[in-house]
Amino acid sequence: MALKVWLEIMQQAAAGSGALLLAALKQAQVTMVRRGDGDDEPASLGIVLFAQADAALLRALPACCRQARVLAIAACGQPPSCAQQRAVLAAGALDVLPWTEGAIDAEQVLARLRRWQTVAQLLESNAVRRHLVGDSAAWRGLLHRVVEMAAFSQASVLITGETGTGKDLLAQLIHRLGNCTGGFTILDCATLSPELAGSELFGHERGAFTGAAGARDGAFALADGGVLFLDEVGELPLPLQAQLLRAIQERKYKRVGGNTWQPTQFRLVCATNRELEGEVARGAFRADLYYRIAGWRCQTPPLRERQDDILPLARYFLAELAQQPPPPLDAAVREYLLLRDYPGNVRELRQTVTRIWHRHCGPGPITIGALPPEERLLAPGWPDQHFEAAVRRALHLGLHLSHITRCTADVAIGLVLAEEHGNNQRAAARLGVTDRALQIRRKAAACAAQAAAAAQAAAPAAPAAP
Secondary structure, eight states, X not given: OOOXXXXXXXXXXXXXXXXXXXXXXXXTTOEEEOTXXXXXXXXXXXEEEESOOOHHHHHHHHHHHHHSEEEEEEESSSOXXXXXXXXXXXXXXXXXXXXXTTOOOHHHHHHHHHHHHHHHHHHTSHHHHTTSOOOSHHHHHHHHHHHHHHHHOOOOEEEEOOTTSOHHHHHHHHHHHTTOSSOEEEEEGXXXXXXXXXXXXXXXXXXXXXXXXXOBOOHHHHTTTSEEEEETGGGXXXXXXXXXXXXXXXXXXXOBTOOSEEEOOOEEEEEESSOHHHHHHTTSSOHHHHHHHOSEEEEOOOGGGOGGGHHHHHHHHHHXXXXXXXXXXXXXXXXXXXXXXXXXXXXXXXXXXXXXHHHOOSSSOBOGGGSOGGGTTTXXXXXXXXXXXXXXXXXXXXXXXXXXXXXXXXXXXXXHHHHTTTOHHHHHHHHTSOHHHHHHHHXXXXXXXXXXXXXXXXXXXXXXXX
Protein backbone atom coordinates (compact mmCIF):
# COMPACT_ATOMS: atom_id res chain seq x y z
CA MET A 1 0.00 0.00 0.00
CA ALA A 2 1.56 3.29 -1.15
CA LEU A 3 1.83 5.90 1.59
CA LYS A 4 2.17 9.65 1.09
CA VAL A 5 3.17 11.40 4.32
CA TRP A 6 4.45 14.79 5.42
CA LEU A 7 6.82 15.27 8.33
CA GLU A 8 6.80 18.41 10.47
CA ILE A 9 9.67 18.98 12.93
CA MET A 10 8.34 21.41 15.49
CA GLN A 11 11.46 21.99 17.58
CA GLN A 12 15.13 22.00 16.63
CA ALA A 13 15.98 19.58 19.42
CA ALA A 14 14.07 16.88 17.52
CA ALA A 15 15.87 17.47 14.21
CA GLY A 16 18.33 14.59 14.69
CA SER A 17 15.55 12.07 15.28
CA GLY A 18 13.69 13.59 12.32
CA ALA A 19 16.57 12.88 9.94
CA LEU A 20 16.75 9.25 11.12
CA LEU A 21 12.99 8.80 10.82
CA LEU A 22 12.94 10.41 7.37
CA ALA A 23 15.61 8.01 6.14
CA ALA A 24 13.80 5.00 7.62
CA LEU A 25 10.48 5.96 6.01
CA LYS A 26 12.05 6.53 2.61
CA GLN A 27 13.72 3.13 2.86
CA ALA A 28 10.24 1.67 3.50
CA GLN A 29 9.06 3.20 0.18
CA VAL A 30 7.02 5.94 1.87
CA THR A 31 6.62 9.08 -0.28
CA MET A 32 7.52 12.16 1.75
CA VAL A 33 5.94 15.49 0.74
CA ARG A 34 5.81 19.01 2.10
CA ARG A 35 2.81 20.00 4.17
CA GLY A 36 0.43 22.25 2.22
CA ASP A 37 2.50 22.13 -0.96
CA GLY A 38 -0.57 22.61 -3.17
CA ASP A 39 -0.55 19.07 -4.57
CA ASP A 40 -3.75 18.02 -6.38
CA GLU A 41 -3.96 15.07 -3.97
CA PRO A 42 -2.56 16.38 -0.69
CA ALA A 43 -1.24 13.88 1.83
CA SER A 44 -3.89 12.77 4.31
CA LEU A 45 -1.28 11.46 6.75
CA GLY A 46 1.20 13.50 8.75
CA ILE A 47 3.85 13.14 11.43
CA VAL A 48 4.66 15.87 13.94
CA LEU A 49 8.00 15.42 15.68
CA PHE A 50 8.53 17.42 18.86
CA ALA A 51 10.89 17.60 21.80
CA GLN A 52 8.63 19.35 24.32
CA ALA A 53 4.85 19.43 24.66
CA ASP A 54 4.87 23.18 25.19
CA ALA A 55 2.35 25.89 24.40
CA ALA A 56 3.81 26.51 20.92
CA LEU A 57 3.28 22.87 19.96
CA LEU A 58 -0.29 22.78 21.28
CA ARG A 59 -1.06 26.00 19.44
CA ALA A 60 0.32 24.70 16.12
CA LEU A 61 -1.14 21.18 16.23
CA PRO A 62 -4.81 21.97 15.44
CA ALA A 63 -3.91 23.50 12.06
CA CYS A 64 -1.85 20.41 11.20
CA CYS A 65 -4.61 18.04 12.28
CA ARG A 66 -7.24 19.79 10.18
CA GLN A 67 -5.26 18.81 7.08
CA ALA A 68 -4.42 15.20 7.90
CA ARG A 69 -4.49 12.34 10.37
CA VAL A 70 -1.51 13.16 12.55
CA LEU A 71 0.83 10.94 14.55
CA ALA A 72 2.71 12.95 17.18
CA ILE A 73 6.14 11.64 18.18
CA ALA A 74 7.95 12.87 21.28
CA ALA A 75 11.63 12.54 20.39
CA CYS A 76 13.24 13.59 23.65
CA GLY A 77 15.18 12.19 26.54
CA GLN A 78 12.31 12.59 29.02
CA PRO A 79 8.94 11.26 27.75
CA PRO A 80 6.03 13.70 28.11
CA SER A 81 3.82 13.29 31.15
CA CYS A 82 0.40 11.66 30.93
CA ALA A 83 -1.22 15.11 31.17
CA GLN A 84 0.93 16.40 28.31
CA GLN A 85 0.11 13.39 26.14
CA ARG A 86 -3.60 13.97 26.76
CA ALA A 87 -3.14 17.62 25.79
CA VAL A 88 -1.52 16.56 22.50
CA LEU A 89 -4.46 14.24 21.77
CA ALA A 90 -6.91 17.02 22.68
CA ALA A 91 -5.15 19.25 20.14
CA GLY A 92 -6.08 16.77 17.39
CA ALA A 93 -3.36 14.11 17.12
CA LEU A 94 -4.62 10.53 16.81
CA ASP A 95 -1.78 9.01 18.82
CA VAL A 96 1.40 9.94 20.69
CA LEU A 97 4.59 7.86 20.53
CA PRO A 98 7.10 8.67 23.29
CA TRP A 99 10.62 7.85 22.06
CA THR A 100 13.78 8.08 24.06
CA GLU A 101 16.63 9.96 22.43
CA GLY A 102 18.03 8.15 19.38
CA ALA A 103 15.45 5.32 19.50
CA ILE A 104 13.76 5.19 16.08
CA ASP A 105 11.24 2.42 15.36
CA ALA A 106 9.83 2.92 11.86
CA GLU A 107 7.56 -0.12 12.16
CA GLN A 108 5.66 1.56 14.99
CA VAL A 109 5.03 4.51 12.71
CA LEU A 110 4.20 2.50 9.59
CA ALA A 111 1.68 0.28 11.41
CA ARG A 112 -0.34 3.27 12.52
CA LEU A 113 -0.13 5.13 9.21
CA ARG A 114 -1.21 2.08 7.21
CA ARG A 115 -4.14 1.46 9.54
CA TRP A 116 -5.32 5.08 9.31
CA GLN A 117 -4.98 5.15 5.53
CA THR A 118 -7.06 2.00 5.18
CA VAL A 119 -9.75 3.45 7.44
CA ALA A 120 -9.72 6.73 5.46
CA GLN A 121 -10.18 4.84 2.19
CA LEU A 122 -13.06 2.85 3.62
CA LEU A 123 -14.71 6.03 4.91
CA GLU A 124 -14.69 7.44 1.36
CA SER A 125 -15.87 4.19 -0.24
CA ASN A 126 -19.35 3.58 -1.62
CA ALA A 127 -19.94 1.06 1.16
CA VAL A 128 -20.00 4.00 3.58
CA ARG A 129 -20.84 7.18 1.62
CA ARG A 130 -23.86 5.74 -0.19
CA HIS A 131 -25.58 4.53 2.95
CA LEU A 132 -24.43 6.74 5.83
CA VAL A 133 -24.86 10.43 5.08
CA GLY A 134 -23.31 13.20 7.15
CA ASP A 135 -20.11 15.16 7.64
CA SER A 136 -20.64 16.61 11.10
CA ALA A 137 -17.80 16.08 13.55
CA ALA A 138 -19.91 13.82 15.79
CA TRP A 139 -21.02 11.59 12.92
CA ARG A 140 -17.65 11.36 11.15
CA GLY A 141 -15.92 10.58 14.44
CA LEU A 142 -18.37 7.75 15.11
CA LEU A 143 -17.97 6.35 11.60
CA HIS A 144 -14.19 6.41 11.92
CA ARG A 145 -14.37 4.28 15.06
CA VAL A 146 -16.98 1.90 13.65
CA VAL A 147 -15.12 1.40 10.36
CA GLU A 148 -11.85 0.65 12.14
CA MET A 149 -13.50 -1.77 14.55
CA ALA A 150 -15.48 -3.50 11.77
CA ALA A 151 -12.52 -3.97 9.43
CA PHE A 152 -9.85 -4.92 11.98
CA SER A 153 -11.64 -7.02 14.59
CA GLN A 154 -14.30 -9.65 15.05
CA ALA A 155 -15.42 -8.38 18.45
CA SER A 156 -19.07 -8.40 19.43
CA VAL A 157 -20.60 -4.93 19.21
CA LEU A 158 -23.24 -3.17 21.27
CA ILE A 159 -24.78 -0.11 19.59
CA THR A 160 -26.75 2.19 21.86
CA GLY A 161 -28.61 5.40 21.18
CA GLU A 162 -32.00 7.02 20.90
CA THR A 163 -34.60 5.66 18.53
CA GLY A 164 -34.21 6.73 14.91
CA THR A 165 -30.47 7.45 15.07
CA GLY A 166 -29.31 4.79 12.59
CA LYS A 167 -28.28 1.86 14.80
CA ASP A 168 -29.44 -0.65 12.19
CA LEU A 169 -27.43 1.12 9.47
CA LEU A 170 -24.27 0.81 11.55
CA ALA A 171 -24.97 -2.90 12.07
CA GLN A 172 -25.28 -3.37 8.30
CA LEU A 173 -22.03 -1.43 7.82
CA ILE A 174 -20.22 -3.79 10.20
CA HIS A 175 -21.46 -6.70 8.09
CA ARG A 176 -20.35 -5.08 4.82
CA LEU A 177 -16.85 -4.30 6.09
CA GLY A 178 -16.29 -7.36 8.27
CA ASN A 179 -15.17 -9.83 5.58
CA CYS A 180 -18.05 -12.15 6.44
CA THR A 181 -18.86 -15.10 4.19
CA GLY A 182 -22.42 -15.41 5.48
CA GLY A 183 -25.46 -13.18 5.49
CA PHE A 184 -26.95 -10.54 7.74
CA THR A 185 -29.55 -12.10 10.05
CA ILE A 186 -31.89 -9.77 11.96
CA LEU A 187 -33.88 -10.76 15.01
CA ASP A 188 -36.13 -8.16 16.67
CA CYS A 189 -36.06 -9.07 20.35
CA ALA A 190 -39.04 -6.83 21.09
CA THR A 191 -41.30 -9.16 19.09
CA LEU A 192 -40.17 -12.43 20.68
CA SER A 193 -42.86 -14.21 22.65
CA PRO A 194 -41.77 -16.60 25.43
CA GLU A 195 -43.60 -19.46 23.71
CA LEU A 196 -41.82 -19.12 20.35
CA ALA A 197 -38.53 -17.54 21.37
CA GLY A 198 -36.67 -20.85 21.48
CA SER A 199 -37.75 -21.68 17.94
CA GLU A 200 -36.85 -18.19 16.65
CA LEU A 201 -33.39 -18.35 18.20
CA PHE A 202 -32.45 -22.01 17.82
CA GLY A 203 -34.95 -23.53 15.40
CA HIS A 204 -37.06 -26.62 16.02
CA GLU A 205 -37.47 -30.22 14.93
CA ARG A 206 -40.58 -31.60 13.30
CA GLY A 207 -43.22 -32.33 15.92
CA ALA A 208 -41.44 -30.40 18.64
CA PHE A 209 -44.70 -28.65 19.50
CA THR A 210 -48.21 -28.30 18.15
CA GLY A 211 -48.04 -26.83 14.67
CA ALA A 212 -44.39 -27.79 14.04
CA ALA A 213 -45.12 -29.60 10.78
CA GLY A 214 -41.48 -29.55 9.69
CA ALA A 215 -37.98 -28.78 10.91
CA ARG A 216 -36.95 -25.09 10.88
CA ASP A 217 -33.67 -23.21 11.26
CA GLY A 218 -33.46 -20.43 13.84
CA ALA A 219 -31.43 -17.25 13.88
CA PHE A 220 -28.28 -18.97 15.19
CA ALA A 221 -28.21 -21.36 12.23
CA LEU A 222 -29.05 -18.69 9.66
CA ALA A 223 -26.28 -16.42 10.95
CA ASP A 224 -23.54 -19.07 10.63
CA GLY A 225 -20.57 -17.42 8.87
CA GLY A 226 -22.18 -13.99 8.95
CA VAL A 227 -23.58 -11.42 11.36
CA LEU A 228 -26.38 -11.96 13.87
CA PHE A 229 -28.05 -8.63 14.64
CA LEU A 230 -30.18 -8.66 17.78
CA ASP A 231 -32.21 -5.48 17.61
CA GLU A 232 -33.76 -4.10 20.82
CA VAL A 233 -31.77 -6.60 22.88
CA GLY A 234 -32.72 -4.69 26.04
CA GLU A 235 -36.30 -5.98 25.68
CA LEU A 236 -35.35 -9.62 26.30
CA PRO A 237 -36.89 -11.10 29.47
CA LEU A 238 -34.48 -12.66 31.95
CA PRO A 239 -35.26 -16.33 31.11
CA LEU A 240 -34.42 -15.73 27.45
CA GLN A 241 -31.26 -13.87 28.45
CA ALA A 242 -30.02 -17.03 30.19
CA GLN A 243 -30.66 -19.16 27.09
CA LEU A 244 -28.98 -16.62 24.86
CA LEU A 245 -25.91 -16.32 27.10
CA ARG A 246 -25.20 -20.06 26.99
CA ALA A 247 -25.43 -20.21 23.20
CA ILE A 248 -23.21 -17.13 22.76
CA GLN A 249 -20.57 -18.47 25.13
CA GLU A 250 -20.36 -21.95 23.66
CA ARG A 251 -21.25 -21.14 20.03
CA LYS A 252 -23.46 -24.23 20.14
CA TYR A 253 -27.21 -24.69 20.34
CA LYS A 254 -29.91 -27.34 20.27
CA ARG A 255 -33.06 -27.07 18.23
CA VAL A 256 -36.28 -27.19 20.22
CA GLY A 257 -37.15 -30.87 20.43
CA GLY A 258 -33.69 -31.94 19.32
CA ASN A 259 -30.85 -33.77 21.05
CA THR A 260 -27.88 -32.79 18.92
CA TRP A 261 -25.63 -29.81 19.58
CA GLN A 262 -25.16 -27.73 16.44
CA PRO A 263 -22.06 -25.52 16.04
CA THR A 264 -22.32 -21.99 14.69
CA GLN A 265 -19.86 -19.14 14.14
CA PHE A 266 -21.06 -15.59 13.70
CA ARG A 267 -20.31 -12.03 14.65
CA LEU A 268 -22.78 -10.71 17.20
CA VAL A 269 -24.08 -7.16 16.88
CA CYS A 270 -26.74 -5.90 19.32
CA ALA A 271 -28.65 -2.63 19.51
CA THR A 272 -30.84 -1.00 22.12
CA ASN A 273 -32.19 2.40 23.10
CA ARG A 274 -32.04 1.42 26.78
CA GLU A 275 -29.20 2.24 29.17
CA LEU A 276 -28.13 -1.33 29.83
CA GLU A 277 -25.77 -0.39 32.68
CA GLY A 278 -28.79 0.92 34.56
CA GLU A 279 -30.76 -2.20 33.67
CA VAL A 280 -27.91 -4.34 35.03
CA ALA A 281 -27.80 -2.30 38.23
CA ARG A 282 -31.49 -2.85 38.92
CA GLY A 283 -31.37 -6.53 37.97
CA ALA A 284 -33.38 -6.32 34.76
CA PHE A 285 -30.47 -7.36 32.54
CA ARG A 286 -27.85 -10.00 33.27
CA ALA A 287 -24.39 -8.58 33.91
CA ASP A 288 -22.66 -11.63 32.37
CA LEU A 289 -24.69 -11.27 29.17
CA TYR A 290 -23.98 -7.54 29.03
CA TYR A 291 -20.22 -8.10 29.11
CA ARG A 292 -20.55 -10.79 26.45
CA ILE A 293 -22.41 -8.59 23.97
CA ALA A 294 -20.47 -5.39 24.70
CA GLY A 295 -17.04 -6.49 23.48
CA TRP A 296 -16.95 -3.08 21.82
CA ARG A 297 -19.53 -0.36 22.32
CA CYS A 298 -20.55 2.74 20.40
CA GLN A 299 -23.33 5.28 20.84
CA THR A 300 -25.13 6.96 17.97
CA PRO A 301 -25.52 10.75 18.40
CA PRO A 302 -29.05 12.19 18.27
CA LEU A 303 -29.85 14.53 15.40
CA ARG A 304 -29.73 17.56 17.71
CA GLU A 305 -26.00 16.88 18.15
CA ARG A 306 -25.35 16.71 14.39
CA GLN A 307 -27.41 19.59 13.06
CA ASP A 308 -24.89 20.23 10.27
CA ASP A 309 -26.21 17.00 8.75
CA ILE A 310 -29.88 18.03 8.59
CA LEU A 311 -29.80 19.60 5.13
CA PRO A 312 -27.48 16.94 3.57
CA LEU A 313 -29.80 14.24 4.95
CA ALA A 314 -32.86 16.07 3.61
CA ARG A 315 -31.29 16.26 0.13
CA TYR A 316 -30.39 12.57 0.31
CA PHE A 317 -33.97 11.61 1.18
CA LEU A 318 -35.31 13.86 -1.60
CA ALA A 319 -32.98 12.20 -4.12
CA GLU A 320 -34.31 8.80 -3.04
CA LEU A 321 -37.90 9.99 -3.47
CA ALA A 322 -37.32 11.77 -6.78
CA GLN A 323 -35.07 9.00 -8.16
CA GLN A 324 -33.16 11.77 -9.95
CA PRO A 325 -31.35 14.99 -8.96
CA PRO A 326 -33.76 16.53 -6.43
CA PRO A 327 -35.14 20.08 -6.68
CA PRO A 328 -33.45 22.66 -4.44
CA LEU A 329 -34.98 23.77 -1.17
CA ASP A 330 -36.26 27.34 -0.84
CA ALA A 331 -34.69 29.42 1.96
CA ALA A 332 -37.90 29.27 4.02
CA VAL A 333 -38.00 25.47 3.78
CA ARG A 334 -34.34 25.21 4.77
CA GLU A 335 -34.99 27.44 7.77
CA TYR A 336 -37.97 25.29 8.78
CA LEU A 337 -35.94 22.07 8.58
CA LEU A 338 -33.04 23.54 10.54
CA LEU A 339 -35.16 25.04 13.32
CA ARG A 340 -37.62 22.18 13.70
CA ASP A 341 -37.24 19.79 16.62
CA TYR A 342 -36.85 16.06 15.85
CA PRO A 343 -37.71 13.85 18.82
CA GLY A 344 -37.62 10.87 16.43
CA ASN A 345 -34.20 11.92 15.12
CA VAL A 346 -33.23 10.94 11.55
CA ARG A 347 -36.30 8.74 11.13
CA GLU A 348 -38.55 11.73 11.87
CA LEU A 349 -36.54 13.93 9.49
CA ARG A 350 -37.13 11.36 6.74
CA GLN A 351 -40.87 11.37 7.43
CA THR A 352 -40.93 15.18 7.41
CA VAL A 353 -39.10 15.35 4.07
CA THR A 354 -41.43 12.70 2.63
CA ARG A 355 -44.52 14.74 3.59
CA ILE A 356 -43.00 17.85 2.01
CA TRP A 357 -42.11 15.96 -1.17
CA HIS A 358 -45.62 14.61 -1.63
CA ARG A 359 -47.03 18.15 -1.50
CA HIS A 360 -44.49 19.57 -3.96
CA CYS A 361 -45.35 19.75 -7.64
CA GLY A 362 -43.90 21.21 -10.81
CA PRO A 363 -40.39 22.36 -11.63
CA GLY A 364 -38.31 24.73 -9.54
CA PRO A 365 -37.41 24.73 -5.86
CA ILE A 366 -39.52 23.26 -3.06
CA THR A 367 -41.24 26.25 -1.46
CA ILE A 368 -42.88 26.93 1.88
CA GLY A 369 -46.30 26.02 0.49
CA ALA A 370 -45.20 22.38 0.41
CA LEU A 371 -45.04 22.32 4.21
CA PRO A 372 -48.05 20.54 5.72
CA PRO A 373 -50.55 23.22 6.89
CA GLU A 374 -50.46 22.01 10.48
CA GLU A 375 -46.68 22.49 10.61
CA ARG A 376 -46.25 25.85 8.88
CA LEU A 377 -46.48 27.78 12.13
CA LEU A 378 -44.62 25.26 14.28
CA ALA A 379 -41.05 26.20 13.35
CA PRO A 380 -39.60 27.96 16.40
CA GLY A 381 -37.64 31.13 16.23
CA TRP A 382 -34.11 31.56 17.44
CA PRO A 383 -32.74 31.34 20.12
CA ASP A 384 -34.36 27.91 20.38
CA GLN A 385 -34.49 25.35 23.20
CA HIS A 386 -31.04 23.94 22.37
CA PHE A 387 -29.41 27.34 22.81
CA GLU A 388 -31.37 27.88 26.01
CA ALA A 389 -30.20 24.49 27.33
CA ALA A 390 -26.56 25.39 26.61
CA VAL A 391 -26.89 28.70 28.45
CA ARG A 392 -28.65 27.01 31.36
CA ARG A 393 -25.80 24.49 31.64
CA ALA A 394 -23.25 27.32 31.62
CA LEU A 395 -25.12 29.06 34.44
CA HIS A 396 -25.26 25.84 36.46
CA LEU A 397 -21.48 25.59 36.04
CA GLY A 398 -21.18 29.04 37.63
CA LEU A 399 -20.06 30.94 34.53
CA HIS A 400 -20.65 34.70 34.44
CA LEU A 401 -22.41 36.59 31.66
CA SER A 402 -19.14 37.97 30.28
CA HIS A 403 -17.71 34.44 29.92
CA ILE A 404 -20.88 33.11 28.27
CA THR A 405 -20.94 36.04 25.83
CA ARG A 406 -17.26 35.61 24.95
CA CYS A 407 -17.58 31.86 24.40
CA THR A 408 -20.65 32.32 22.20
CA ALA A 409 -18.80 34.85 20.04
CA ASP A 410 -15.71 32.63 19.82
CA VAL A 411 -17.78 29.65 18.67
CA ALA A 412 -19.59 31.75 16.06
CA ILE A 413 -16.28 33.14 14.76
CA GLY A 414 -14.73 29.68 14.55
CA LEU A 415 -17.70 28.23 12.66
CA VAL A 416 -17.87 31.05 10.12
CA LEU A 417 -14.11 31.02 9.54
CA ALA A 418 -14.24 27.27 8.90
CA GLU A 419 -17.10 27.70 6.41
CA GLU A 420 -15.24 30.52 4.67
CA HIS A 421 -11.97 28.54 4.63
CA GLY A 422 -10.19 31.10 6.80
CA ASN A 423 -11.08 34.15 4.67
CA ASN A 424 -11.22 36.94 7.25
CA GLN A 425 -13.01 39.45 5.01
CA ARG A 426 -15.90 37.17 4.06
CA ALA A 427 -16.24 35.94 7.64
CA ALA A 428 -16.39 39.51 8.95
CA ALA A 429 -19.14 40.37 6.43
CA ARG A 430 -21.23 37.41 7.56
CA LEU A 431 -20.74 38.28 11.21
CA GLY A 432 -21.64 41.94 10.67
CA VAL A 433 -18.35 43.30 11.98
CA THR A 434 -15.41 45.05 10.37
CA ASP A 435 -12.41 43.14 9.05
CA ARG A 436 -10.19 44.88 11.62
CA ALA A 437 -12.50 44.06 14.53
CA LEU A 438 -12.50 40.38 13.59
CA GLN A 439 -8.69 40.34 13.36
CA ILE A 440 -8.41 41.84 16.84
CA ARG A 441 -10.92 39.33 18.23
CA ARG A 442 -9.05 36.39 16.66
CA LYS A 443 -5.74 37.60 18.07
CA ALA A 444 -7.23 37.92 21.56
CA ALA A 445 -8.75 34.41 21.33
CA ALA A 446 -5.38 32.98 20.19
CA CYS A 447 -3.61 34.58 23.14
CA ALA A 448 -6.19 33.17 25.56
CA ALA A 449 -5.85 29.70 24.01
CA GLN A 450 -2.07 29.95 24.27
CA ALA A 451 -2.27 30.80 27.96
CA ALA A 452 -4.67 27.91 28.61
CA ALA A 453 -2.45 25.47 26.68
CA ALA A 454 0.62 26.62 28.60
CA ALA A 455 -1.17 26.10 31.91
CA GLN A 456 -2.28 22.61 30.86
CA ALA A 457 1.18 21.64 29.60
CA ALA A 458 2.74 22.86 32.85
CA ALA A 459 0.36 20.84 35.01
CA PRO A 460 2.21 18.31 37.15
CA ALA A 461 1.84 14.66 36.29
CA ALA A 462 -0.49 12.59 38.43
CA PRO A 463 1.33 10.62 41.14
CA ALA A 464 1.99 6.99 40.31
CA ALA A 465 -0.25 4.40 41.88
CA PRO A 466 1.34 2.65 44.84
